[in-house]
Amino acid sequence: MNGWVGRCLRVNLTEGKHSVEELDTSQAERFLGGRGLAVKVFSDEVSPNVDPLSADNKLVFSSGPLVGTGAVTGASCSIVTRSALTDTLACAKTRGHFGAEMKFAGFDMIIVEGRAESPVILSVVDGKVRLVPALEYWGRSTSETESLFKGSLGNQWTARETFVLSIGPAGERLLPDANVVNGRFLPVGGAGIGAVMGSKNLKAIAVKGQQSLKVADGNKFVQVVNTLMNKLNSATLTAQSMPQWGTAFLVGLCNQNGILPRNNFQEVPISLGNIGAESLEKAFALRSQGCFGCPVACIKKTDMKQQSYEGRGMVPTYLSIGTLGTNCGVSDLSTIGTASMLCAEMGLDPVAIGGTLATAMELVEKKVVTVDEIKIDLQFGNGNGILEALTLISTKKGYAKKLGQGARKLAESFERPDLFMGVKGMPMSPFDPRAIQGMGLHFATSNYGAHHLYAYTFIDEVLNVNDKIEPYETEGKPALVKFYQDATAVLDSLGLCCWPLMGLKFKNFVPLVNSCLGISHNEDDLLKIGERIWNAERMFNIRAGINGSHDILPERLMKEPIPDGPAKGQVSRVSEMIPEYYRLRGWSDKGEPKEEASGAPGTGEV
Amino acid sequence: MPRIKINHLKCTGCRHCEIACSLNHVENTSNPRRSRIRIMKDNERYYPVISGPFVDAACTSKHFIEINGLEYDMCAFCRASCPEKPYFIEAETGIPLKCDFCGIPPNPSCVRWCNSGALELVED
Numbered sequence: 019m020n021g022w023v024g025r026c027l028r029v030n031l032t033e034g035k036h037s038v039e040e041l042d043t044s045q046a047e048r049f050l051g052g053r054g055l056a057v058k059v060f061s062d063e064v065s066p067n068v069d070p071l072s073a074d075n076k077l078v079f080s081s082g083p084l085v086g087t088g089a090v091t092g093a094s095c096s097i098v099t100r101s102a103l104t105d106t107l108a109c110a111k112t113r114g115h116f117g118a119e120m121k122f123a124g125f126d127m128i129i130v131e132g133r134a135e136s137p138v139i140l141s142v143v144d145g146k147v148r149l150v151p152a153l154e155y156w157g158r159s160t161s162e163t164e165s166l167f168k169g170s171l172g173n174q175w176t177a178r179e180t181f182v183l184s185i186g187p188a189g190e191r192l193l194p195d196a197n198v199v200n201g202r203f204l205p206v207g208g209a210g211i212g213a214v215m216g217s218k219n220l221k222a223i224a225v226k227g228q229q230s231l232k233v234a235d236g237n238k239f240v241q242v243v244n245t246l247m248n249k250l251n252s253a254t255l256t257a258q259s260m261p262q263w264g265t266a267f268l269v270g271l272c273n274q275n276g277i278l279p280r281n282n283f284q285e286v287p288i289s290l291g292n293i294g295a296e297s298l299e300k301a302f303a304l305r306s307q308g309c310f311g312c313p314v315a316c317i318k319k320t321d322m323k324q325q326s327y328e329g330r331g332m333v334p335t336y337l338s339i340g341t342l343g344t345n346c347g348v349s350d351l352s353t354i355g356t357a358s359m360l361c362a363e364m365g366l367d368p369v370a371i372g373g374t375l376a377t378a379m380e381l382v383e384k385k386v387v388t389v390d391e392i393k394i395d396l397q398f399g400n401g402n403g404i405l406e407a408l409t410l411i412s413t414k415k416g417y418a419k420k421l422g423q424g425a426r427k428l429a430e431s432f433e434r435p436d437l438f439m440g441v442k443g444m445p446m447s448p449f450d451p452r453a454i455q456g457m458g459l460h461f462a463t464s465n466y467g468a469h470h471l472y473a474y475t476f477i478d479e480v481l482n483v484n485d486k487i488e489p490y491e492t493e494g495k496p497a498l499v500k501f502y503q504d505a506t507a508v509l510d511s512l513g514l515c516c517w518p519l520m521g522l523k524f525k526n527f528v529p530l531v532n533s534c535l536g537i538s539h540n541e542d543d544l545l546k547i548g549e550r551i552w553n554a555e556r557m558f559n560i561r562a563g564i565n566g567s568h569d570i571l572p573e574r575l576m577k578e579p580i581p582d583g584p585a586k587g588q589v590s591r592v593s594e595m596i597p598e599y600y601r602l603r604g605w606s607d608k609g610e611p612k613e614e615a616s617g618a619p620g621t622g623e624v
Numbered sequence: 625m626p627r628i629k630i631n632h633l634k635c636t637g638c639r640h641c642e643i644a645c646s647l648n649h650v651e652n653t654s655n656p657r658r659s660r661i662r663i664m665k666d667n668e669r670y671y672p673v674i675s676g677p678f679v680d681a682a683c684t685s686k687h688f689i690e691i692n693g694l695e696y697d698m699c700a701f702c703r704a705s706c707p708e709k710p711y712f713i714e715a716e717t718g719i720p721l722k723c724d725f726c727g728i729p730p731n732p733s734c735v736r737w738c739n740s741g742a743l744e745l746v747e748d
Contacts, residue, residue, distance in 0.1 A: 020652075087654045088643030088737075115639070122655065175709050178665065178700075228657040228715040236652035240644075240733075247739060306740070308638030313739030315636035319668060 020234040021083030021535045022046060027125045027147065029140060031218055032073060032132030036147045041126055047537075051126060052082030053109055054511035054551040056098035059129065060107070061554060066561035070102040070210065071192060071217040073133035079120065079183075079223070080127045082513020086118035086310065087231050087534055088239075090246045091515035093117055093310035101210030102217075103194035103370060103424050104443035104467045106559045110208020111471065111510055112183065112200040113309040116225065119181040123227030134219040139167060143180060143226045152221040159363040160186045160199040163222055176226065184222035185212045186365025188412035192216050194424040195374055196412075197367035203317065203332065207471045209370035209444060234536025242529045246522060247313050253521030255481060256314050260517065261306055263295040264318040265336040270294045271480055272336075275489055276453040276585030280344045281383075281398045282376040283439045283450060283574060286583040291349045293339055298351065302333050309515070316517060320355070334358045340448020341372025346379060347398030357404050364412040369469065371411075373425040373445020375404055377437055386432050392420055439572050441468040442564060451575050451592065453585035454479050456487075456495040459595045460503065462569045463609075465555040473502035474516050483520055492591050496599035504548030511551060549603075553611045566609025569596060626725070627748055628735060630672050635742035637670035639663050641734035648726050648733040657715035660723045661734045664700050672742055674723045674734075675712035676703035 022041055029036040049055040056078040068074045077099045084092040095117030101108030120128065123142045130140070137152040150170075155163050163184045168177035181201055188196035189212030196212025233239045250256045259267040272278045273290055280287045298304070298318075308315030318333035334343070334351070338358035348354060361368045378396045381387045389395050394410060394417065395403040410417040420428060425445045429438035440446050444467020451458025456475040461468035470476065475498055479489040487498065505524045509516050512531060525541045532538055559565070575590045597607070605611050642656040642663065650658050664671045689696050705712030705720035712721045726732045735743045 086643075088640065088647055118639075122657070174700075175711065228655065230650070230653045230655040230658065230716070233647070233652050233654060236647055239652075240647055244736070247737070251739065305633075306636045308636035308640075308740070310638060311640045311643060312636075312638050313640065313737075315638060315740060 019043070020232050021087060022051060023121050023124055023126050023229060023231065025125055026127040026129060027142065028129045028131070029147070029149075030132045031130065031134040031138065031149070031220065034134070034149055046083070048547070049551060049554075050083065050508065050511035050547055052080050052085075052094065052511040052513045053096035053098065053111070054507065054547065054554075056080035056096050056127065057107065057109070057551060057554050057558070059127070060098050061558040064100065066558055066563075068100055070100045070105065070214055073218070075100055075214055075217075077130040077211070077214055077218065077220075078127060079130070081117040081121050082511055083126075084531065084534055085513035086121045087233050088243060088311055089514065089530055089534055090243055090250070091309070091312045091314070091518055092513050093312060094510060094513045094515055095120060096510055097198065097208055097211055099211055099214045100562070102192070102213040103210035105562060106442055106467065106564050107465060107555055108208055108210045108214075109466055109510070110197065110211050111206055112198070112208075113515060114181070114200045114203050115310045116181045116183050116200045117513060118310040119179075119225045119227070121231060122229050123225040124229040128223070130218060130220060133217065137219045137221050139222045139224065140220060141224045143171070143176065143224060145227065155221045156190060157187055160184045160365055161202050161363060164201065167222060167224055180224050180226040182222050182224045184365070185215045185220075186363060186412065188365045189213055189216035190221075191412065191415075191418060191422070193366070193412065193418060193422045195367055195370035195422070196365050197370075199362055199365050202362055206337070207369075207466060207469045209367035212365050212367070233534045235533045238533040239530075242533050246526060246530060249526065250313055250518060250521045255483070256518060256521030260314050260316040260520070262304075263298055264316045264333060265517075266298050266318075266334065266339060267295045268336040268476070268480070269339050272449070272476075274584060275480060276580060276583040276588070277450050277480065277489070278340060278344055279448055279450045281347050282345060282380040282437070283446070283572075284380070285581050286450065286453075286585065287344050287349070288583065293343060293349050293351055293354070298333060302355070304333060312515065314518065332358065332362070337447060338368045338372075341369050341445075342375075342404060345372060345376045345448055346404055348401045348404065350401050353401035353405065357401075357408060360405060360408040364408060366408060366412060369447050370424065370445055371408065373440055374421060374428055375407055376445075377425045377429050377439070378421060380437050381429070381432055381434065384434070384437070386434055393417055394421070436573055439574070441571060442568050444468050447471070449476065450580065450585070451571055451590040452580050452588045454489040455492045455591060455595070456489070456498050458571060458575070458590040458592045459495055459599060460499045462571050462592045462596065463499070463599060464503075465552065465559055471516070472506050473499055474506065474519055475499055475502050477502075477519050481520060484523065490585065490588055492595050496595050496602050499599065500602050501545070503552055504545045506548075507551040508544045508548040511547070553603075556611055560610060566600075569609055625748065626745055628674060628732060629744045629746045630674075631742050631744065632669065632671045634740045635663065635670040635672055636740045637663055637665060638740070640737045640739070641672065641743060644733040644737035655715060658721075660712065660721045662711055666696070666700060667694065671701055673701055673703055673711075675705050675721050677722055678704040678706045678720060
């Protein structure tokens, strides 16, 4: 097979057994692999009413067919399960080297089911699948787990080539805000997965191998990769902004449009002070790190030893600056950096926990709750409070009682559900939907809750890469959102990163896919597959009880205008756009996909 | 004579060079373990190492050296396809690998796919 390895590993933790299965090629053609195929396998095998933390829930780790082949940015591995935070499907995209190494280890997909009696680590090293007892790893941070496991391999050469994906103390304690961590680097969009992994007593997965991957037409493939790299190098955003500052370059641009939220989406920052991209460069010595096969290399690492930062982690990205920074009223880079590093060590999702902390801070501000009651000094602008909270919530039982239940339940437990800024239980990523209407529509309709990484509409709305589209307008936004949702589903399923869309057009990927996999799809074929995946996810959520009535933004964003800044007076007009969006998708008025939803055969059934 | 100059401070560890080498030497195949260039990671830094010949006498002495207060394991950065470490030994056949500049100089495929500037072709 080209691209795919052609094998899946199924591990049953209850029985401690594993089996190797052939990849279902006909489904792989329909759903590509990665996120799409994982969603298909998961929704076929697991009941939509499954308790996320029960042994019946499954975890699917799935690399796309282009991962590891040398395709530009082909590094993404999707992790699909039913989320402990949102009760919808959860899909994390983890990049770095894990996905590629998983394929070199010989598997496109690892399906984990059941629950181990005591903590284990799944090790797939050099063709040997082992469940290693991991009692001594329990309670350890993710970086400790990684070093300890690599040390236990007993051979430094094997250890150097092994890649580990693990959960931290937050996942072990089944906090819904927990995520998995891939080589000290946080995946995105997967809140709720850490707890599922913790409930299975699975501390980590380690992979290494030497399986060869085949591409269909090597000469053509190399040519296409060269062309794409030249294109990426000639686009300003992917050649300069991203390699220089990582995604943090968006902070300034979003703030200019009034998109960056402050104090739990109550207002926008008036001045950025010292958190802009230029300050990043001054604050830390920056060095780029690339995921597998990525010419852009947007992950920024620090070298410099700084007080309370210790130079261990990543430089904060746009996501951490927004959620752990401005949205909690903090504008001190070294605090945000430390918080982001703590999230990676504890295995917390920055978006989810950032939303929880911001909600708690507003509860304190509105005098609904006192600082004494939540035991941690959480007030807007108090950076130390955030740092304290991140560690205490994930390690000490008493502190997690209120704060460790996720933002929505926290707000509900104090009878102020209106203070929860999120959709379907997932706190919003730092884009204020009032100032960026397309993103607002995506937040409301997303299958995974309000996370921007399932539709990068800001590429057009803020960065104006393809067209100049006004962020405050609603016209044309339903079509834009549908395009980005479908395109992102395709790229995730192929295993490509979506950030290159800032320098490439979606159609540029078509020859890459065809020369690698030996198929002859065109742009529309791929987008149809994307639509099929989106509908499949939607169908699972509807069967799980999350339907059109949940496609709604918090009231604040639809009623209270932004008080100040460039987007002053704007509210989200998402309810105006939803009927048009449903119509474009071919869904019913209630947001249910119809049998003939996208015109592609077999789309309606999932 | 053209040579490949390595600036390890620029390397991002993306391993695109490994795949470029593999695709160039083994038809339609991507596999870092069949590549003649490998990226070593040490102290959160990346070091591209290009494979060279193995000579018995090479590794009898210094295994560790110190530069600017940091200790480096020379064994890791050694380019020999030696029996002591499983690098530069072709995964499927066990044959030792050695960089051949992709046949016709001056166009090694790893340099072409290195976008960070860590690998550079120089005339010396």
